[in-house]
Amino acid sequence: MTVDTVPSPVRLKAVAAKGQPDPSPALEQLYRGFERELLVPLWTEIGDLMPQSPRSKAMPHLWRWDRLVELAGEAGRIVPVGRGGERRAIALANPGLGGKPFATPTLWAAIQYLMPGENAPEHRHTQHAFRFVVEGEGVWTVVNGDPVRMSRGDFLPQAGWNWHAHHNAASAPMAWIDGLDIPFSYYTESQFFEFGRERIGTTEMTTPEISRSERLWGHPGLRPLSQPDAPSATPLLAYRWVDTDRALADQLALEEEGHAATLSPGHAAVRFTNPSNGRDVLPTIRTEMHRIRRGASTVTQREVGSSVYQVFEGTGSVTVGDKQWAVRRGDMFVVPSWTPFTAQCDATGDATLDLFRFSDAPIFEALHAHRAHSGDLA
Amino acid sequence: MTVDTVPSPVRLKAVAAKGQPDPSPALEQLYRGFERELLVPLWTEIGDLMPQSPRSKAMPHLWRWDRLVELAGEAGRIVPVGRGGERRAIALANPGLGGKPFATPTLWAAIQYLMPGENAPEHRHTQHAFRFVVEGEGVWTVVNGDPVRMSRGDFLPQAGWNWHAHHNAASAPMAWIDGLDIPFSYYTESQFFEFGRERIGTTEMTTPEISRSERLWGHPGLRPLSQPDAPSATPLLAYRWVDTDRALADQLALEEEGHAATLSPGHAAVRFTNPSNGRDVLPTIRTEMHRIRRGASTVTQREVGSSVYQVFEGTGSVTVGDKQWAVRRGDMFVVPSWTPFTAQCDATGDATLDLFRFSDAPIFEALHAHRAHSGDLA
Amino acid sequence: MTVDTVPSPVRLKAVAAKGQPDPSPALEQLYRGFERELLVPLWTEIGDLMPQSPRSKAMPHLWRWDRLVELAGEAGRIVPVGRGGERRAIALANPGLGGKPFATPTLWAAIQYLMPGENAPEHRHTQHAFRFVVEGEGVWTVVNGDPVRMSRGDFLPQAGWNWHAHHNAASAPMAWIDGLDIPFSYYTESQFFEFGRERIGTTEMTTPEISRSERLWGHPGLRPLSQPDAPSATPLLAYRWVDTDRALADQLALEEEGHAATLSPGHAAVRFTNPSNGRDVLPTIRTEMHRIRRGASTVTQREVGSSVYQVFEGTGSVTVGDKQWAVRRGDMFVVPSWTPFTAQCDATGDATLDLFRFSDAPIFEALHAHRAHSGDLA
Amino acid sequence: MTVDTVPSPVRLKAVAAKGQPDPSPALEQLYRGFERELLVPLWTEIGDLMPQSPRSKAMPHLWRWDRLVELAGEAGRIVPVGRGGERRAIALANPGLGGKPFATPTLWAAIQYLMPGENAPEHRHTQHAFRFVVEGEGVWTVVNGDPVRMSRGDFLPQAGWNWHAHHNAASAPMAWIDGLDIPFSYYTESQFFEFGRERIGTTEMTTPEISRSERLWGHPGLRPLSQPDAPSATPLLAYRWVDTDRALADQLALEEEGHAATLSPGHAAVRFTNPSNGRDVLPTIRTEMHRIRRGASTVTQREVGSSVYQVFEGTGSVTVGDKQWAVRRGDMFVVPSWTPFTAQCDATGDATLDLFRFSDAPIFEALHAHRAHSGDLA
Structure with missing residues (x-):
């Protein structure tokens, strides 16, 4: 076959814009050549492809x-x-x-x-x-x-x-x-x-x-000698609530006793990890449980890559970019790449706000592409 | 804002097909609910999303x-x-x-x-x-x-x-x-x-x-002690042809002398690597130069992930899935994920066929998702 | 100062032996020169320095x-x-x-x-x-x-x-x-x-x-997000008996139920590991607890590097090279490098034989020098 | 056999000294018991075993x-x-x-x-x-x-x-x-x-x-695809002087041109590395070549672990702890653990001082035990 028989999906349009060549018959002719040969210039696409920071197509x-x-x-x-x-x-x-x-x-x-x-x-x-x-x-x-x-x-x-x-x-x-x-x-x-x-x-x-x-x-810090290495994913198939709950409660209690144990005041968090190597349970997905004390808030954070949260327990409000929602048990929401995120536990009632989170961070960490920024985003 | 104000891009259609629920008014009503709530069932999408092996949208x-x-x-x-x-x-x-x-x-x-x-x-x-x-x-x-x-x-x-x-x-x-x-x-x-x-x-x-x-x-095996580690990407900014050419020639000469030096008979290959750690030069892109002796062919291979080749020198033919092309200097072609690839150097003339290749293999290796299969694909 | 003022500790003696130069006045003179210059030839020492396999100076x-x-x-x-x-x-x-x-x-x-x-x-x-x-x-x-x-x-x-x-x-x-x-x-x-x-x-x-x-x-598989990495040694300061005991009991129970869980029939074992990376708790010392079912024996093993054992509970006999001892709670013994070791739990009574072990294996693993051999040593 | 039949090499002596128990008949009796049972207390040995910093038995x-x-x-x-x-x-x-x-x-x-x-x-x-x-x-x-x-x-x-x-x-x-x-x-x-x-x-x-x-x-940055990984030691069997010499000369030339390329002014250095992973050529031995410009000195350094040097070319003086020697081609000397070392190239003549060095640093790095200190040791 010849290369010419493929119908081209490329469509190019000369427009007068900053950083773009001035429209002209020669430019139009060039663009028709690009379309015919299945080519697309960088200069018409660079704004979409190479933004100054991630502009997610996904929405909160x-x-x-x-x-x-x-x-x-x-x-x-x-x-x-x-x-x-x-x-x-x-x-x-x-x-x-x-x-x-x-x-x-x-x-x-x-x-x-x-x-x-x-x-x-x-x-x-x-x-x-x-x-x-x-x-x-x-x-x-x-x-x-x-x-x-x-x-x-x-x-x-x-x-x-x-x-x-x-x-x-x-x-x-x-x-x-x-x-x-x-x-x-x-x-x-x-x-x-x-x-x-x-x-x-x-x-x-x-x-x-x-x-x-x-x-x-499932025994803390104890490796069964009969089992092979499990470098790519966890051999532990269940992480029970009783353990997760106790780990989070311990962090908040340590904080109350004056010790460094939380991510920020009132914000406890654990990551589910592969006991054979301490890394994420899955090569592409990070999973965590966060607990926010009554009336406390997380520090606003933005991060390369996206997250999905599910409220496990409690009520509070979450802010994702320019959206804000009051949330309760089971609600699920999305935090797109590089979008600022804050969560706050309601000050009334006695419960904490417990949030299950999963994200694609291991992909970026493995490829040296991870970036995060905490605190003031001004 | 409320979640309902987002116009839904979801469109679902009940069809009579194996593995699909039988169309019915109840099913239609369910699908309208899914659309309204921005939900899509697995059962209508599984064939596209979870094929038995990669079916690339990209074409050779x-x-x-x-x-x-x-x-x-x-x-x-x-x-x-x-x-x-x-x-x-x-x-x-x-x-x-x-x-x-x-x-x-x-x-x-x-x-x-x-x-x-x-x-x-x-x-x-x-x-x-x-x-x-x-x-x-x-x-x-x-x-x-x-x-x-x-x-x-x-x-x-x-x-x-x-x-x-x-x-x-x-x-x-x-x-x-x-x-x-x-x-x-x-x-x-x-x-x-x-x-x-x-x-x-x-x-x-x-x-x-x-x-x-x-x-x-750029000195083989010699690390400058004044320079910091460079774990994520190579500190060497140029890999010169004189070195690449000699490395490939050496492999073919060693093969002729009876030593194991080539990937398969008549097929020499080097990977460009980060001298500070021996890994790929870039975290996401693998780059290699292949040389095929006059009249020789590579072993057919398929691999998770995609490659782009450019012919550096020589003439030959390449087979990518069901496509086959005669190629010469500068020609570029694409090998989509899991698509069988073979290259052959013309038997006439004295040149070898030199192919520059780049691929996304480091992504899959870093995430324990790499697979390759050589030889008979029957 | 001059180099000659150091009194030489070197003493060399020409002996008639296989692989050694024949004694002669010239050889004696050469040896005096070596002593004066603080030199020792390989040929007189090779038997001690480079044995065919480790010959430990330490004794069982x-x-x-x-x-x-x-x-x-x-x-x-x-x-x-x-x-x-x-x-x-x-x-x-x-x-x-x-x-x-x-x-x-x-x-x-x-x-x-x-x-x-x-x-x-x-x-x-x-x-x-x-x-x-x-x-x-x-x-x-x-x-x-x-x-x-x-x-x-x-x-x-x-x-x-x-x-x-x-x-x-x-x-x-x-x-x-x-x-x-x-x-x-x-x-x-x-x-x-x-x-x-x-x-x-x-x-x-x-x-x-x-x-x-x-x-x-101390919560299984859960990493506190507030804590830094601990690559060189475990951040967990106590491994409690209740966990160790349960882990060993679980292995023996799983074995009884027909599942692969023990090192060999009747021999359960866990390693104490750093929960942040799954590696040994200390860079130079491996620590393990072994449990041998009533009447069972371990498979004889020899390993590069040395171990010290302490009997935690139960009675049995242990064989270290050509030594054999009946052991009971608290007894400590040494297994020198490359010396075959077997342990056996007494067949009478209802207890298992629990052995705490520590060894220098991480040193050899880190340096790619580890070797072990299990089973028949003939 | 019984444990008592081993003749004890242990010899203990009660002495009046700071940190030691006062000599007494009871103490003497205790020490005899230790000797009989092959035991040695920490308190008599701690000064030798646990110094505040390494005190090498080896001498410069x-x-x-x-x-x-x-x-x-x-x-x-x-x-x-x-x-x-x-x-x-x-x-x-x-x-x-x-x-x-x-x-x-x-x-x-x-x-x-x-x-x-x-x-x-x-x-x-x-x-x-x-x-x-x-x-x-x-x-x-x-x-x-x-x-x-x-x-x-x-x-x-x-x-x-x-x-x-x-x-x-x-x-x-x-x-x-x-x-x-x-x-x-x-x-x-x-x-x-x-x-x-x-x-x-x-x-x-x-x-x-x-x-x-x-x-x-031996081709810089180029990995032969036919060859297996070589994690534990270099697959490259010779590092030629022409390359080493050029690498050192390049560093001094770059320094003269105003670029950061040397360890300290006038002190160029390369490490011989495994091209497959950038690490030391051998798991236990580090090897380097140092070049000191006419009249220049190295920064005084002390390091955990020991080194052996051989002068490859040039003349100069070296200071190892409290020893100092004028050195010339071929001379070999030892730098014991944690002993300060400085080298200086003679200011007369046109040669640099080239020093080949090998050390045991990879052992300590692999075990997270490496320490070094440069500059003023006061």
Whole structure:
């Protein structure tokens, strides 16, 4: 074939503007040549491609948990779960991203919903995933044959290329959120996927309180000598709320006792890490839990890369760029790249504001492209 | 504001298909709810988002060097170089990527052109860049005040956030290619840019044969003790053709003498590396030079991530997926993610086929997502 | 001064032996020249210096806990603790190491003893240290102002250059073991030492159940975001027996349920690791707890580098090279470099055999010099 | 056997001294108990074991090259080279180290001497080694079958566990220096050794100008894609004087042109590094070449760990602790741990002072134990 047979999607227009060549017949002729040869000059695109700092196409946006649960429940009644569709997962579609099911340019965030007795079939994929449970219980995720209980506050990382299925062993539906790097692997075209068994075996249908992975890797600072290295993703399949809650409470208590333990006054935070190397649980996704004391605020921060938050508990207000929302349990919102973010816990009531966060920061750290700025942004 | 005021870009359609719920009024109503709430289910998108292996939107495509040079020359006559447009660079627009100036989903490839006496103004950006010179000479790239000569066969990495300008000190125009990670930083929204001086100082206008960076870092295996670590990108600003050529010739000679030195029979290859740590010269871009002996072929390979090639010397044929082209000096072509690639040097004539290659492999290696497969792809 | 004024310690003797030059007057004269010039030929020393595999000068040896405690108690009565002597620590002196207080060529192992109300003064040193408590309680080690309780089964790493003191808050004496890399830093001449306060402050005299370091770093897989990286040594100052015991019990239970969780049948083991990076708690010392099921044995292993073991609980027999001992709680023994080691738990009684081990393996791993061989050594 | 049958090498003496318990019959009885049980208290040893900063047993010392060559030549006449003795190597024995052939506590330094036509038989060992040639030529070191020429100024690293032999292809004797980590592996008991062929094959007896390793790895910044990673030691077997000389000259020239390129005014320096990762060529030995401009001095420096220097060219004076020597070509001297060192090039004549240095710094860096202090030591 010849190169000329490809119909060109390139469209160029000479305009009178600063930094642009003056429109002229010669320029028009040049642009027609560019179109024909599938070429685009830098000078017409540089403003969009090379801004002085990130200008995200994603928008700050909030999804209310009650609306998510309501629609997921309707889907539970009319959309079956099975091979092909794979999961009853409903993804946040950032209004700035053209209707794609992408919460941010790199992150997928969805509510998944499983009816009593239902099973989501086994598969595996290179996309990294996690589950986080804001409420409910009764579902087990079975990872390479290891059943992992899911209960309120639990965080379950699911590193790429591990077989996994879900089954609801309870008599009520259950909803939780899934986070994945689907948009990142979609844009970079690096995905693999494989179907597993239609149904996991009966021995995998057991519902132990504690998974085998936790019995091997869930003891603080203790490495099981029988297990191989796990450089790329955590071998620990569940991080239980009881531990996360105690870690955050300890930080606030230490702060009260006069010791350096919090990120800023009243702001405790932990990162979920791979116990085999102390790094992020997943190569592309950072996950954290933040706790803000009654009446306290976080220091405003902006960071390269995007985040999705879910309110785990408490009420407060969050400011994302020029948006501000009052938030409560389950609400999810997006902080686009380099957009300033502040959270504040309500001063009334006795609860703290607990925020689950996930972001794409490990991508930028691995590539030496991470930048963050805290405090006054003037 | 309320969340409802955002006009939804989501459009969902119930269709009768395997793995999809049966169309029904209830399903239509559910989809309207999804649209209203900015939600998209996995089950309608999974085929596109989670293929069994990467299905690149980018297409294999070839650009002929003579056409590139001709259009760049026309641009040289009618498009000035200066602040705002910044560079007379004309980028390859992959026909599968909607007219955007992206050679692949992650890589930018452009021909840059400078007229005699012209100066491209100083700036810096976090995007990583390099120059490769397929023909010509006379331009110096000035990096943080260090003038670096550009001559045929030279490779000049240009790590992010270093000040740089170009000036043509010769009496003829000069063209070369630029490679950058503009698409990657565009999709991940991680770019910073800053203008520098309109004109570099006169002491930087000198035209030394050898840059200061080469005098410090260009001696094999010798590290200058006065210089700091350079973990994120190479401190060596030029890799000269005389070295590259000798390294490739040595490999073929060693192979002839019976020693293991080539990637496969008749296929020599070197990677440009950071002398301070042996890693890729840039965090996001791998760069290599390949030499194929007269009549020899490479082993067919597919790899996660995309590549752009430029023929440096010789004639041969290349096969990219279902496309095949006869190629000669300067021709550029794209190998999309997971697309099989083979190159063959013509059996007539005495030249080898020398191919310059750049790819996004370091991104995937850093994130433990790299995969490659050589040989029989049946 | 001239070089000749140094009295030579070199003594060379010509002997008739394989690989040696034949004795002759000329050879004697040559040797006198070598002695005068402070020279030694390889050919007379190669057998000692370059054996085919490590031939340790250290000998397998066992110290009985009751004898250690008895002598430490006598020392408690007549040797005060204070500045200058610094600690009432009594070190194992391997019989092969010339009377030096070295358990092995790289490791120091001592019993330390503190009377009721006593204080060991604050100091710091670059030598890395730990405490392990085989019995008793009542002492707090204060590290940089953080009081850390010491109770049976607890492991307290003490990385180099941190201020530390001990005080006995109980009404009974307490003994525990100290492990350090004193011999290694002695031979490599890399030690620094600094005196601290004579007495720690009263607020540091408190006796909290849980140290501040545990409240920050002791939650499994959770990293406190307020704390800096700790690449060289663990920030977690106590590893509690309740966790260690449960981790070992879990491994044996998993093995019984049919899952891969033990090093070999009936042999569970954990390594104490730095939660910030998953590596050994100290740069030069590896620490582990092993549990052998009733009647089970470990697989015989030999390894480059030396180990010291202490029996934590249970009875059994251990074989070190050509030595074999019946062991019980508190007994300590040495496994020299490359010496085969096997442990067996008694088949009678219901206890497991729990062995605390420390070794110099991180030194060899860091220098790419580690070797180990398991199983049949024929 | 019982533990009591080992004759105790421990000898303890009660003395009246600060920090020591008062002599008494009870103390004497306690010490006898310690001796019997192979125990040594910390309080009698702490001054020797835990000094405030390293107090090296090694002494600053100088060996004159002409004396080394003279004695090596005598050895060449009367001591044959062959299996058993393995090498005609004569080691520097530091006067502080008891007559052992150790230049420092960790480093071996020897002159090796080969008569015309002689062959040193093939062997391999885990000790890391290098050769440095201060004068002469004609010997080839054959590493895993790759003959490597040795000429004045060349540096040849020889990583552990590679087969190697030497043969003198010239009509004159040749001397060079060997550096190894023999003392370090001796104290840490981590050595393996294996005999190879008595005589290398005839194809390995060739005398190429350039080794195969150089043809693969000796091109600046270029990595041969056919070769595996070499994390533990350099794959480049020769660093040629022409490169080292040019690198040093470039630094001094850049300094003259006003650019930051030297360690301090008039003091250029390069480190020999592994081109595959930029790290030291050997895991335990750092190697560098320093050049001091006529009349210039280095900044006084002290560093944890020890060094051996050889004067490559020029004349000057060196100060090591309280010793000072006028030095000339070939002279070797030792800088013990934490001992201040300064070198000065003579102000007369036109030569620079070129110093080859090797040290044990990588050991301390790998173990986070490195410390250095430059400048005023008051």
